[in-house]
Amino acid sequence: MVYVIKVGGNVIDNPALLEQFLADFAAIPGKKILIHGGGKIATRIGDKLGIQSQYVNGRRITDAETIDVVTMVYGGLVNKQIVAKLQAKGCNAIGLTGADANIIPAAKRPVKETDYGFVGDITTEQVQTAPVKLLLDAGFTPVFSPLTHDGAGQILNTNADTIASSLAIALSAHYAVRLIYCFEKKGVLRDASDDNAVINLIDRGIYQSLLAEGVLSDGILPKLENAFAAIESGVKEVLIGHADDVRKNTTDAVAGTLIC
């Protein structure tokens, strides 16, 4: 089994949470990949540099100055600090972007109503698994920052969730893959007001029943749809759970919600 694990900004931005998460991640045996975000640090450094982050409908506009900031922060500061910390914990991490070894080619998003700037859209079929497989099979742990490239010399900004699912789908041609999304809840809840009402297993049948019962919150529906889309593209299992539970969520006795 290969674990493809995405961790978001809420962990990256908190040194104590990050330290604990990386200790848990380092302790996971076998083949694994980490994909990290880092949005708030980029905003903070952009602010200091006098570059205002602009958003349309909650999505960052990546202009020429902003792509330089995220290249520095995601690909340099956050990625290399995570690599150094994982190395200290005995995990042989190697930090990458989608430009490195041409692993994730992307296309700059076409301008329609909104010009998102230097944002890269991925076609999963174009993901190059050979270099990732080479590293995994040699015992290294790839750590990806959410950057891709257009093949013509331009770095692009790509959503970390999308990078995680694309890598998971592409690697499913070679390995059984569990894709793990770490978020701020323990998993999919049967009762949105009870943080411990985690549903540990959801398949298509259970999902239809839960929809019929009307117990799922609106916020979780897109995550579940994305999870089933990944499974239909070859990923063996998708797990949605808390960053604190990442170690347990790579075992059979999951703390979060396993979707299969």
Place this chain on the structure above:
Amino acid sequence: MVYVIKVGGNVIDNPALLEQFLADFAAIPGKKILIHGGGKIATRIGDKLGIQSQYVNGRRITDAETIDVVTMVYGGLVNKQIVAKLQAKGCNAIGLTGADANIIPAAKRPVKETDYGFVGDITTEQVQTAPVKLLLDAGFTPVFSPLTHDGAGQILNTNADTIASSLAIALSAHYAVRLIYCFEKKGVLRDASDDNAVINLIDRGIYQSLLAEGVLSDGILPKLENAFAAIESGVKEVLIGHADDVRKNTTDAVAGTLIC
């Protein structure tokens, strides 16, 4: 033959020079490694962030804020832009620091008269060649930024010339290595006032004769001493030449000075 090529800030800081250099580098056939500097960009971004670069005897003091800046700029901005540009030119580059895959462990420089801060000193014997060999033999071109780590979670700043010679020496256990330093002159000059008076070949015997003649400028002596030190540690050849001549300097008909 593996070519280990160091290019400095004068090329990195000039977009037109960088573009031409990367086109020439991409065209070099076979196994090759690039090590880049990038000091002026770090100083410029540090200034914008309100972090003053401090120097003692021409050496940068790397305090806690400065190590974050160089981690961002060297490991992120400069490294990933070079990787994306090389990919566009058909060179399958993969950007690394010495922390990645634990390739270059270092020790924080002990504090004596001066506290240089987060500066890493390398012991060549500790360089891990296995991951570099894995990548080279699979057809990838490693691109190193001048960063190392202390194995305890801290990124360190290390001189790019030193990283280049340490990698060249360590790789000499597996390959015949030519270490190429790109600088602002065409090579070692017989007459410091004549930029075209390049001495194309220097061995120990020729070096002694040149010293006896007194024709070498003071500035070139440390470079030559370092070159002979690398050769005595196993590097087959060291070449000192201009960035414009990098393509020619990987052939037998060198434009610069070959030291062997």
